Amino acid sequence: MLKSPAERLTDLLLAVLAAVTLTVLYAPVLISALFSVVPYDQAGLHWQAAGFDWYRALPGNASVMAAVRASALVGVLSVAAATVLAVVMALYVEWQGAIGRRFIEIVVYLPFLMPPIVTGLSLLIFLDRLGLSRGLATVVIGHTALVLAVLYRLVLTRLRALPKSLVEASADLGATRLQTFRHVVWPQLRSAVATGALLALTVSFDETLVTVFLAGDATTLPLRLWGMMRVGFTPEINALVTVVLAASIGLAVVVALRLKPDSRGEDQ
Known part of the structure; x- marks a missing residue:
């Protein structure tokens, strides 16, 4: 079917708009990756000196690597805690005798939906008031409160898609609740938990505003980069930013593939 001139013009404008949008979004990523391999100064880019020297120098920056380790530690611990809480809360909410379902969901979603500055200050x-000193523990x-909503939503969605007949059949065969969870429910939840954990890890690793309020003397990678904005970045930061962006994009691609419906119309 031939398109009218107006339709072809609309398609062209949409294509141009999409190209401009992608350029604005990803140009900083490409520029950072370029500067990580090509030295530059006021005279311009020095293509003849291109190499991976800044990547090799990156492990020698003790303060930055300490911030990376702190961010990784916070991400792993917070995602692990949020995973346990999400599974427990989802199982409770789906239990027939559960009380206060709506209240639980409000408590879970509020920290994620509110502006980060409000969440961090709260x-x-x-x-x-609990007497906890600010540090990595408070971060x-x-x-955990921030990424709990992500994991809870994915776990609850998968749990509600689980046929009730499987649980009922397990009970009829004499299995305990623990055995039913281990052999029937958990195998169905594993993919949702893994997907949610990857997404939550990305959110935690990049979080800045909430961390500002809770870090105290501790320093995560976003705080370290924020602090360096005042005094200037060292050249190897471009290499670090490129590695972090590549890892974040990789995790996002994995999450997108895992969330892609399979041939039966279900998430993988």
């Missing part, structure tokens, strides 16, 4: 006040608590 957590700071709450943890201060882990804050990130």
